[in-house]
Amino acid sequence: IKSKSKQLTKQEHLHLHLHLSKAKDTIASQSQQNRSLSISHFQFSNQELKKMKFIVASFALVYTTTFTASASSDTCSNLDHAYPNDIPWVNYQDEDYIFTRQKYNSVCVDSNGRKFEYGAIQGVYTPIDEAGGGCSTVCVEGTSVDAARGCNQRPPSDRLVGFQYDCESATCKCLYEAGTLGNQYSKCFDDMNTSNQGTGQVSGTRPQQGETCYVLEIQSTNPPPPPTPPAPVGTSICTYAPDYDCYKTGHPECCSEDDGANCPYLTICDNHAEGESGFDYCTYAPDYQCYNTSDGQPSCCSEHGGSLMNCPQTQPPCDGPSQPQPQYMKYLRSNTNR
Numbered sequence: 001i002k003s004k005s006k007q008l009t010k011q012e013h014l015h016l017h018l019h020l021s022k023a024k025d026t027i028a029s030q031s032q033q034n035r036s037l038s039i040s041h042f043q044f045s046n047q048e049l050k051k052m053k054f055i056v057a058s059f060a061l062v063y064t065t066t067f068t069a070s071a072s073s074d075t076c077s078n079l080d081h082a083y084p085n086d087i088p089w090v091n092y093q094d095e096d097y098i099f100t101r102q103k104y105n106s107v108c109v110d111s112n113g114r115k116f117e118y119g120a121i122q123g124v125y126t127p128i129d130e131a132g133g134g135c136s137t138v139c140v141e142g143t144s145v146d147a148a149r150g151c152n153q154r155p156p157s158d159r160l161v162g163f164q165y166d167c168e169s170a171t172c173k174c175l176y177e178a179g180t181l182g183n184q185y186s187k188c189f190d191d192m193n194t195s196n197q198g199t200g201q202v203s204g205t206r207p208q209q210g211e212t213c214y215v216l217e218i219q220s221t222n223p224p225p226p227p228t229p230p231a232p233v234g235t236s237i238c239t240y241a242p243d244y245d246c247y248k249t250g251h252p253e254c255c256s257e258d259d260g261a262n263c264p265y266l267t268i269c270d271n272h273a274e275g276e277s278g279f280d281y282c283t284y285a286p287d288y289q290c291y292n293t294s295d296g297q298p299s300c301c302s303e304h305g306g307s308l309m310n311c312p313q314t315q316p317p318c319d320g321p322s323q324p325q326p327q328y329m330k331y332l333r334s335n336t337n338r
Contacts, residue, residue, distance in 0.1 A: 075126050076167035079104050083165060083212040084129040090140045092157060094221045099136050099162065099214040106205035108162050108175055108213040109198060113206065116161060116198035117181050118173040119189035125170045135163045135172035135214070142188065151188035155180050162202050162216040173211070175202070237263055247271055254304075262304040281315040282307035290318035 076082045083101060090097040102108070109115055121138050128134030142154050159180040164173040174189070178197045186192060202215045238260030242250025246269035249256075253270065254263040268280050286296025293299055300311040 082126055082167040084127065087129050087134065087136050087214065088131045090136050091221060092140050095157075096219050096221050097136065097140050097157075097160075098217045098219065100217070102202075102205045102213040102215060103207075104212050105207060105209045106213045107164055107208045107211055108202040108215065109204050109206050110200050111203040112198075113204070114198040115196040115206070116175040116202075117178055117194045117196045118164070118175050118192070119155070119181055119185065120191040120193075121172045121174065122190045123170055124165075124172045126167060128165060128172075135165050135174070138172055139163045139174035146188060149187050151185070153184060154188055155185050158218070160216055161198075161200075163214050164211045165214065166211045168210060236260060237267055245269075245271065268307065280307050280311075282311060292319040 083104060085101040087099045087101070107115055121135075121143060124133075124135055124138060128136070139160060140157060142151065146152075146154070155174075155176055159177050160174060161177060162175045164175065165171070166173070171190075175198075177199050178194075181192055181194050202213070205213045238251055238255035240251075244250050247253075248271045252260075252263060252267040254260055254267065268283060270283055282297055282301035284297070288296040290296075291298055293302065295302060298311060298316040300316065301307050303310040
């Protein structure tokens, strides 16, 4: 601009200054009368108009370029601000899309070290961690101008594996498994690269200055309820699942009295085959000739707590003279030899 200004003579500068002053007065006058001002009021020569346009245009271009470059450089040099880790989850079709930053200055690769194909979306400026914005949203849901640009169908979201962000160029690269992108999606992106062959999920990174890799994890917003736990089998011997291998009724006899309140800590099986006897004399066949009890066993066997708690280790002697035997005695069989 300075070099161009020097080409004007001193007289031309004075002439230009006078015309600009006239233009200022004319604008003020026309504004009061609510009328528009035509460029013809300036009465500049064609050569003067060309010089003015060049000077103004050059100044605007230099100012804009300098300001934008300075702002972009300052923003992107702060890595934590340019590439934040706390990216808001994106809820899409009843699923949560969760992106996690990997190493700075890196690209995403699969388990074989291969990069992923991508669709690039430009014009995504920092900060990228605002809800409803950033690469996470545009890669999952698309942009607000998709329909206007002719993007009526986006790639399947379950093939998306992450994204890479380039702050300097304000570009998001939405990463997909190999074979996902095709011509039918070309209008959804500013650029596409389908030459990369990465498959599966992102498993690592490779150094590349200027970009940063973000890995995607997808989880259901409404996960299915956990399986119903099996019905409880009880908390005591009387509420456990029936054990017919040990007990005649599936539970100890003590469970039939007071809901098992008096059952001992250990109980003895009472389900024995014919000809067998238990390892406790209280489980032997009744002996009415020896014991004057209703069950033909020592009296300690029927006391609360059972034989383990009440009976001696040695079988008690007979009670005395036998009592008259009941008529059903002929149906009983002893499993001992006496």
